[in-house]
Amino acid sequence: xxxxxxxxxERPSVPDGMDDRWWSLIVLALLAGVAxxxxxxxxxxxxxxxxxxxxxxxxxxxxxxPPARPVLLVRGAAVAxxxxxxxxxxxxxxxxQPSMPEPDTDWLDDxxxxxLSARCSTLDVxxxxxxxxxxxxxxxxxxxxLVRALALQADALxxxxxxxxALPCHGGLEVHWTVPDHWNExxxxxxxxxxxxxxxxxxxPDAGPVTIRLVGPAGLGASxxxxxxxxxxxxxPPCESRATLVLACDSLIDPQQTASAALPGEAAAALLVEPQxxxxxLPQEGVLARVSWPGLPSSASPSECSLRDLAAQxxxxxxxxxxxxxxxxxxxxxxxxxxxxxxxxxxxxxxxDVGERLCRIGLACGDLGCAGPLVALALGSHAAHQDGAAALxxxxxxxxxxxxLTPMRPATPSPARAASH
Numbered sequence: 001x002x003x004x005x006x007x008x009x010e011r012p013s014v015p016d017g018m019d020d021r022w023w024s025l026i027v028l029a030l031l032a033g034v035a036x037x038x039x040x041x042x043x044x045x046x047x048x049x050x051x052x053x054x055x056x057x058x059x060x061x062x063x064x065x066p067p068a069r070p071v072l073l074v075r076g077a078a079v080a081x082x083x084x085x086x087x088x089x090x091x092x093x094x095x096x097q098p099s100m101p102e103p104d105t106d107w108l109d110d111x112x113x114x115x116l117s118a119r120c121s122t123l124d125v126x127x128x129x130x131x132x133x134x135x136x137x138x139x140x141x142x143x144x145x146l147v148r149a150l151a152l153q154a155d156a157l158x159x160x161x162x163x164x165x166a167l168p169c170h171g172g173l174e175v176h177w178t179v180p181d182h183w184n185e186x187x188x189x190x191x192x193x194x195x196x197x198x199x200x201x202x203x204x205p206d207a208g209p210v211t212i213r214l215v216g217p218a219g220l221g222a223s224x225x226x227x228x229x230x231x232x233x234x235x236x237p238p239c240e241s242r243a244t245l246v247l248a249c250d251s252l253i254d255p256q257q258t259a260s261a262a263l264p265g266e267a268a269a270a271l272l273v274e275p276q277x278x279x280x281x282l283p284q285e286g287v288l289a290r291v292s293w294p295g296l297p298s299s300a301s302p303s304e305c306s307l308r309d310l311a312a313q314x315x316x317x318x319x320x321x322x323x324x325x326x327x328x329x330x331x332x333x334x335x336x337x338x339x340x341x342x343x344x345x346x347x348x349x350x351x352x353d354v355g356e357r358l359c360r361i362g363l364a365c366g367d368l369g370c371a372g373p374l375v376a377l378a379l380g381s382h383a384a385h386q387d388g389a390a391a392l393x394x395x396x397x398x399x400x401x402x403x404x405l406t407p408m409r410p411a412t413p414s415p416a417r418a419a420s421h
Contacts, residue, residue, distance in 0.1 A: 072228060072291045074405070075243070076272040077378035078159025080152040082120045082265065082365050085159055087382035094328075094359040094379075101263060101366060107255055118265035118366030119253045125151040131194055145254030146187050149180070150194060152268035152371075153249035157202065160245075160270045164202055167243055167272075172208030175199070176227055178248035178370050181216045182257070188214055195247075217370035219399030220377065221310075224293050228275060246271045250369030263332065265366025269374040271381070289384040289391070289405040291377070292317060307394055308344040310402040315348060318390065318404055324349055325357065325389025328380050330372045330396060332362040337396040344394060359383075373401070380405040 079085065082101070083093035093099045103114035128151040132141040141147050157164070167173065179191060192212055199210050218226065227246060252264035276290060294313035315324075327345050331338040338360070345354055352358070361368070361376060368375055373395055380391040384405040393403040 071276040072224065072273045073276050073408075074271055074273055074288045074291060074377075074381040075286055076160050076163030076270075077288060077381045078156045078270045079267065079375050079378045080120070080155035080159070080269075081267040081368075081375065082118045085155055087379055088386060091359065091379055091383055091386070094361060094364055096356055098360070098364040100364065101265075104253075107253065115259065116263060117253055118263055118364070120148075120152065120266055123148060123151055123155075123266075127151075128154055128194070131197065132190060135190070135193060135197075142187065142190065143254060143256050145180075145251045145257055146183065146191070148251040148253060148266055149249040149268065149371075150191060152251065152266060153195070153247060153270070154198060156247070156249070156268040156270040157198065160272060161202060163272050164199075164245070165204065167203070167207060171243070173199070173203065173210045174244045175210065175212040176244055176246045177212060177214050178217060178223065178246075178374065179214055180250045180370050199245075219397070220373035220393070220395050220401035220403060221293055222399065222401075223373065224291065224403070227273070243272060243274050246273055246374065248371040248374035250371040252367060252369055261367035261369075263362070263366035265362075265368050267365060267368040267371045267375050269371060269378045271374065271378055287408040289381040289407055291381075291403055291405050293401070293403040305400065307340050307396060307400045307402065308347065310400060311344050311348055311392065311394060314402045314404045315392070318406070322404075322406060323389045324352065324392050324404075325387035326359065326380075326383045327352065327354075327357060327392045327394060328359045328361065328376050328383065329394040330361050330368070330376055331394075332360060340396065341394045349392070377403065377405075 077087065079087055079090060081090055083090045083099055101116060101118040104117040104119050105114045106119070107115045107117055109115050125147050128147055129141040132147065132150075164173075175195070177195065179188060183191065192214060195212055196210065199212075203210070215223075215226070227244065247268070247270050249268035251266035252259070252261055253266050273291075292314065294310050294317070327341075327349065329341045331341050341360075342354065342358075345352060345358055359379070361372070361379070365375075376393050376395060380393050380403070383391040384407045388407055390407070391405045393401075393405070395401045
């Protein structure tokens with residue numbers, strides 16, 4: 001092309017007798033070049049159409065095919081909260097008329113006035129206290145926050161007892177336990193020993209080895225990523241993947257600790273999960289919900305992504321037939337984070353009645369500490385199963401996260417579906 005422009009612009013001088021033959025040769029050369037380029041381009045297109053593209057391209061400038069997002073199946077979920085232990089009852093208590101916390105007469109502030117807290121007033125700590133005191137020479141079981149958190153964890157495990165006992169024999173159990181970062185090393189050791197003894201008593205004698213992994217708070221998205229890698233890593237054969245028990249507990253109701261939240265609460269959750277393998281396309285019996293969550297760009301941190309963008313991303317990955325019947329969030333009634341949740345819900349799900357279908361966990365249960373994300377996940381699993389429609393989680397804080405829980409059984413007409421249209 002550059003040579004042709006040079007010829008027509010500069011028009012080099014040639015002998016008069018050769019002028020016509022010169023231009024004829026130029027035109028013929030240009031036509032031959034154009035034909036050759038067209039032939040090579042067509043050959044490349046035919047070769048590309050007949051040769052399958054590699055799964056992962058290599059070389060500079062190549063774009064690798066992104067892997068599919070991991071999916072977890074929830075086979076069982078239980079909670080222990082101020083609003084009760086039955087997930088359906090808790091969801092009802094978080095509905096249009098939530099059960100509001102009251103001043104805590106057992107926890108006074110510096111001026112002798114009752115604090116506003118979301119204490120579990122019916123919590124029985126006797127069995128945990130007995131277990132902790134029996135395992136040490138110290139007569140004290142531990143700080144109130146530690147004892148109460150473990151008692152709540154025991155109550156949540158009670159709600160999952162049938163699912164735990166139904167685990168295949170000899171397969172073993174992987175336990176992923178999120179504990180508060182304000183527990184010291186001694187408290188973590190005592191909690192680990194307590195849980196090992198408690199699970200050993202719950203499991204059949206031939207259940208196989210139990211592996212407990214204590215982890216600190218990491219936000220829902222990071223926890224699910226880490227959990228999926230632990231459950232089914234890149235080098236783990238599918239037949240060797242084990243069912244995983246996911247636990248979390250926390251109690252901010254502790255007179256020995258400075259109150260770190262405007263409305264301190266306490267709760268625990270227990271879930272039995274397993275990865276969904278790529279070739280598993282049919283619904284499985286006994287599964288409450290399927291959990292999917294958006295992945296973050298490698299250059300972004302959770303704090304750099306808005307809650308609305310994360311919610312839009314996870315909704316975009318859902319199939320067209322997905323109907324969102326309920327939204328669950330850890331927020332209370334007011335504040336900037338509550339406004340973010342409301343705005344995201346109204347913008348992305350305008351058909352949803354937020355007065356009826358938006359459950360604000362923090363309004364009735366307060367700040368649940370590191371147990372909050374897993375409590376929301378457990379309640380969302382039951383909401384999706386109960387409604388026959390998807391449940392969207394919107395979790396705020398330093399690490400905002402979203403997740404979509406879809407039921408394994410086909411959706412049926414329900415109040416949630418009617419409300420979402």
